[in-house]
Amino acid sequence: MTQERLLETALDQFGRLGFDGASTREIARASGTSMSSITYHFGGKEGLYLACAHHITEQIRLRQAGAIRLAREAPSLGREELLERLLAVIDDVALMMLHEDSAAWSCFIVREQQQPTQAFELLYSGVMEEMLEGVEAAIGRIRPELASREIRALALTLFGQVLVLRAARATVCRALGVARLGEEEGALLRSQIRTNSLAILTGGTQS
């Protein structure tokens, strides 16, 4: 119970303040326990940080099960069906990026991208890799003329469109003239991302 409270608090603090910015004193205090509980349950600050990375990985796996399944199911799906599935996966990621629950995770991950630590390895091999494989499998069948490196580049730039919702959140809010992204702004951006993705994925083959 103390362990769970500590993890929850740590996720919030590490997300908002980063590894250095967060303090074990404050995490323990906000969890209603003492600093030495962190040593007991997680071995120290770093162990707590890695436990957060593991927890984030599991939460994303739950929410992005569709993308992970896609890697296995892509070979047996038709082209039209795959396109729709892929657009749904991109929208799932966009929804996750928009949702308030993911704020701490997103900050955590964006920090790790700038200066990867052991936690990034947990995140990448724990969930990102499989999600990318799913997206790439779908793209490979939708656009069979593309080379493997092009498929990869396409998958990454598609993700970029949704990444902007978190990685440039402050700019998005300022550009749209709002303090926080609400339902309306979320719908506008998701719709635009869907339109863009459709144009990108069918641009070379349909007309």
Added chain:
Amino acid sequence: MTQERLLETALDQFGRLGFDGASTREIARASGTSMSSITYHFGGKEGLYLACAHHITEQIRLRQAGAIRLAREAPSLGREELLERLLAVIDDVALMMLHEDSAAWSCFIVREQQQPTQAFELLYSGVMEEMLEGVEAAIGRIRPELASREIRALALTLFGQVLVLRAARATVCRALGVARLGEEEGALLRSQIRTNSLAILTGGTQS
């Protein structure tokens, strides 16, 4: 001279470690001076941080003059010409994101996006706003059927594609199987971004 060295060092340290992670002791040491020089020249740690934001703003203005000019020149340019100019602007941003020089700036900005401080205000009104206006002016003429909010959403998602080069750098490197993004990977990603952007911008009107 001491002032310049301090600014340069601070840019690197704040970029890599964030405001909390960086220490004035280390910045002074690496600049070959003493902590109290920071107080003398910048008033303190926060003043030094804001001076970094101002410096980044000026550097980006220099490198993205094309985007800033676009806002003024868009009305007098033809549709085909505007499309090419816009693709060039996007490529300029991509080049900046790929270039090693921008690593510290990018980290600095990405951090500010997660937890905006006064420094974000400097960055946004100092350069981001004008760049967005340029891109929106071009999109507005290329796709005259779009509403103003759609134009804005389109501008933001277009930027997302290049943002991925910095904000998800670690994932991009892992996905491409390299330790650092070299010439080859940069060319691949820039080419993909250009293809995507072209499909997005002409998707609704040409076929």
Added chain:
DNA sequence: GTCTATACTACGATAGAC
């Protein structure tokens, strides 16, 4: 398992000599 108490290090700011 969880607490208090403490050891040790590093932080930013400031005073005052030069």
Added chain:
DNA sequence: GTCTATCGTAGTATAGAC
């Protein structure tokens, strides 16, 4: 302008009581 010296605070880790 730049230095040294120092103050007060806050960081993590650890020892030992319960």
